[in-house]
Amino acid sequence: MFDAMHVGPKRTVPLAVPNVGAREADAVAEAVRAGWVSSVGPQVDAFEAGLAAATGSQSAAAVAAGTMGLHLALVAVGVKHGDLVVCPSYTFAATANAICHAGAEPLFLDIDPISWTLDPKELAALLSESCEHGSSGLIYKPTGQRIAAVVPVYTNGMPADMDAINALLSPLGVPLIADAAAALGATYKGRALAGLADLTVFSFNGNKTITTGSGGAVVGRDEVLVKRVRHLATTARVGSGYDHDEVGYNYRMSSVEAVIGSVQLSRLGEFLAAKAAIKAAYDRAFQGSPGVGAFPDPVWGTSANWFSGIRVTAESGWTVPQLVEALNARGVMVRTFWKPMHLQPHFASKPRRSMRVTEAMWAEVLPLPCSTSIAAEELDYVIDAVRSLFKRQMAA
Numbered sequence: 001m002f003d004a005m006h007v008g009p010k011r012t013v014p015l016a017v018p019n020v021g022a023r024e025a026d027a028v029a030e031a032v033r034a035g036w037v038s039s040v041g042p043q044v045d046a047f048e049a050g051l052a053a054a055t056g057s058q059s060a061a062a063v064a065a066g067t068m069g070l071h072l073a074l075v076a077v078g079v080k081h082g083d084l085v086v087c088p089s090y091t092f093a094a095t096a097n098a099i100c101h102a103g104a105e106p107l108f109l110d111i112d113p114i115s116w117t118l119d120p121k122e123l124a125a126l127l128s129e130s131c132e133h134g135s136s137g138l139i140y141k142p143t144g145q146r147i148a149a150v151v152p153v154y155t156n157g158m159p160a161d162m163d164a165i166n167a168l169l170s171p172l173g174v175p176l177i178a179d180a181a182a183a184l185g186a187t188y189k190g191r192a193l194a195g196l197a198d199l200t201v202f203s204f205n206g207n208k209t210i211t212t213g214s215g216g217a218v219v220g221r222d223e224v225l226v227k228r229v230r231h232l233a234t235t236a237r238v239g240s241g242y243d244h245d246e247v248g249y250n251y252r253m254s255s256v257e258a259v260i261g262s263v264q265l266s267r268l269g270e271f272l273a274a275k276a277a278i279k280a281a282y283d284r285a286f287q288g289s290p291g292v293g294a295f296p297d298p299v300w301g302t303s304a305n306w307f308s309g310i311r312v313t314a315e316s317g318w319t320v321p322q323l324v325e326a327l328n329a330r331g332v333m334v335r336t337f338w339k340p341m342h343l344q345p346h347f348a349s350k351p352r353r354s355m356r357v358t359e360a361m362w363a364e365v366l367p368l369p370c371s372t373s374i375a376a377e378e379l380d381y382v383i384d385a386v387r388s389l390f391k392r393q394m395a396a
């Protein structure tokens, strides 16, 4: 059963690999044979309709990467050169990169320790202590820049506390964009994702729960803005000729990616169940291990459980880099996770508030293998490998 996993003398378990197979291959072959490879055609429309239905959105705009979706969402809500956009420091680089692509600068806030998502209390403190109303909108007093949007990140597929964040921003009229890159399938207080923010952005990069190779999409509670994202993604073209009504982008998803996406979307339920089972297995296996904590549990809905793993504190006798090395030597192909943005040299001077939680936890996060195709024996192998390391440490 394990033969396929043997590489040389020992088995390896990858961190997260795409779960694609015969159905996706058939769909691609069919589209290519029929000549549907560009961004124009029924395949992209069908994928968008599926995404809209899955997220409670009136429509969806499919793009060639999640980063592009974030960029266009920011442009669509009016983010301009010189603006500030609030996001958590604890995120993948794409969130802050897209803010810069839109000509703005990130302003970093801390996360809460329970969900690892943008802390509404920190946002409230920023608004009351450092912001004032100006003629162009909400102004960040220390620099006089406009705060043009707020972008919470749905860390590991867990929505942020969106009721609290909306309650702060709605009275101020500040646009809210959710970086839900890995959260497709999550819910918040029983509600679907599209209703939680003006625009919500997904990624279908190779390590996300559903993948199109590279890809992304934007949905939202504001259909006018979703339409605007689709317009911007297709060179802001009007009609079928060469008329354009503003500076546009060539960011549209292709038909080849879209047919893979539609097959993947039909398997979303299966993938989410696999991800939840993986998290439950790790939580069970390491409960009570000294110095080992669990990844966040859903607190206000259901998480898509994109990555599962453990949080490792000094009491365990290990650091995450030491565990990564020891596990890699046993064929468990883990690596460290997100390094906060305010610790990246090019973002070190960007405005921010306290990073108390982010700095306490980021180096303790160790994602463990969580492919939706992981076999029960592989999961056991990973758990045994981690356990044996902790045991050895305890004996020493």
Ligand SMILES: *Cc1c(COP(=O)(O)O)cnc(C)c1O
Binding pocket: 065, 066, 067, 068, 091, 092, 094, 095, 153, 179, 181, 182, 202, 203, 204, 205, 214, 215, 216
């Ligand atoms: C994956 C990811 C993205 C970027 O998506 P791409 O499709 O790779 O451009 C953005 N934000 C977060 C939090 C992500 O995990």
